[in-house]
Amino acid sequence: MRLVFIGFGTVGQGLAELLLAGRDELAARYGFEWTVTGIADTAKGSAYDPGGIDLAGALALAAKGESIAALDRGGQGWDALAMARHAEADVLLEATYTDIKTGEPATSHIRVALERGVHVVTTNKGPLALHYRELAALAQAHGAEFLFEGTVMSGTPVLNLVRDTLAGAEVLEMQGILNGTTNYILTRMEEGLSYENALAKAQALGYAEAVPDADVLGWDALAKVTILANVVFGAALEPGDSPCDGITTITAADIARAKAEGKRYKLIGRVWREGGTVKASVAPRLVDMGQPLAGVMGATNAVAIRTSALGEVTVVGPGAGRAQTGFAMLADLLTIVRRRS
Incomplete structure (x- = not known):
């Protein structure tokens, strides 16, 4: 499964750590094998490699406050919206900041991914509070999953329950x-x-x-x-x-x-x-x-x-936390694996 991170702050890094720590178990227990093809973050830079980005390397660069652009092999210099629109991906992981008044830029990231038939997992409350019906209909029309457990109580599974x-x-x-x-x-x-x-x-x-x-x-x-x-x-x-x-x-x-x-x-x-x-x-x-x-x-x-x-x-x-909200995204990823297997 090809993953693209849009937003690589606390939540995105929390998910990345869980993916790396559980890689063998996720594959053996759930049949979930993954590769990261893109990461775009306003503060940390952008990297794209259809062959797979070194996720541990991206975490190390982020921890040092250095740009992840050093990992780019695509040569595109894409911003978040371009990454969502063009990257080779099966799932878009949207974890940018929440704007409750407009839902942007997250709503645009989600919209362009769903229009391509790319599944979306998000923790961003803005698009759900403002545009849920539109985005859910778009997902259905294009045969994509649209999951968002982490928007209400972080890793505590209210929506899944x-x-x-x-x-x-x-x-x-x-x-x-x-x-x-x-x-x-x-x-x-x-x-x-x-x-x-x-x-x-x-x-x-x-x-x-x-x-x-x-x-x-x-x-x-x-x-x-x-x-x-x-x-x-x-x-x-x-x-x-x-x-x-x-x-x-x-x-x-x-x-x-x-x-x-x-x-x-x-x-x-x-x-x-x-x-x-x-x-x-x-x-x-x-x-x-x-x-x-x-x-x-x-x-x-x-x-x-x-x-x-x-x-x-x-x-x-x-109701919050790096690992907890990252776990919500991981749970949604596993839901996609189960539904699409």
Whole structure:
């Protein structure tokens, strides 16, 4: 299977490390043999070799801050879009930065690959939140797979769980903690820190960006509930269709008052059916201590899935991380191997 990486940052490198470490087992156990024909990254350069790029060499160059262009044997000098359009590939691995407002440039990378009949695996929330129906239809029209497990809870398999394990059980509602950064901040505030100090700790640990708006204003969670609404519930929502509130107005006094009442604040993303429509929301909510979501602390994610046949199923796991999100892409690759074998 010929792979092309579009984006070779934390997630792309995490996947590369998993591919290299598990190469023999992946071949023996799943029949998954791979070669990387292209890598394109805005910061790290571009390399193309239809005969196969040295992936370990690419990781070594990236670790030293050197351009991977030294590995290029194609002589094309392609940028990411040209790589997606022209490289010899069976699967495009799209792991560029997320733009929740436009979905670009990832949407264009995905679109041109699917138009060629190239399978796509992505961790990018923007294209899914904004253009899921278009891209899914494009994949179907061209006989390509379009998989995106890592967009909601990193390596924790929410979408695969609903699609495969819970097949036949109608999903009535999904709600959960879909942003680890805000959950970490709320956890530290319960320990006595102010919002400002808890945010600073999250930034120091790399959980929050220098400009943390996507997390603390709820936008990241909003993109994820939009994906769940459209993929799981068959809706046609856009992020702007749903109410969204973050955690910036919650004070230490609010946290203390909730704790005294046996409750905890959690930023909850929710998707549910109401009559004949699907609705979604993101907002801080008070959760009783006895509820499963109340016990999810730190930078951990969780989602409770209410079904017609099984009642409520709660999944807890890491919502971010180099290896974790890389694993989500690997799981999607193995899904393609199984479906196409």
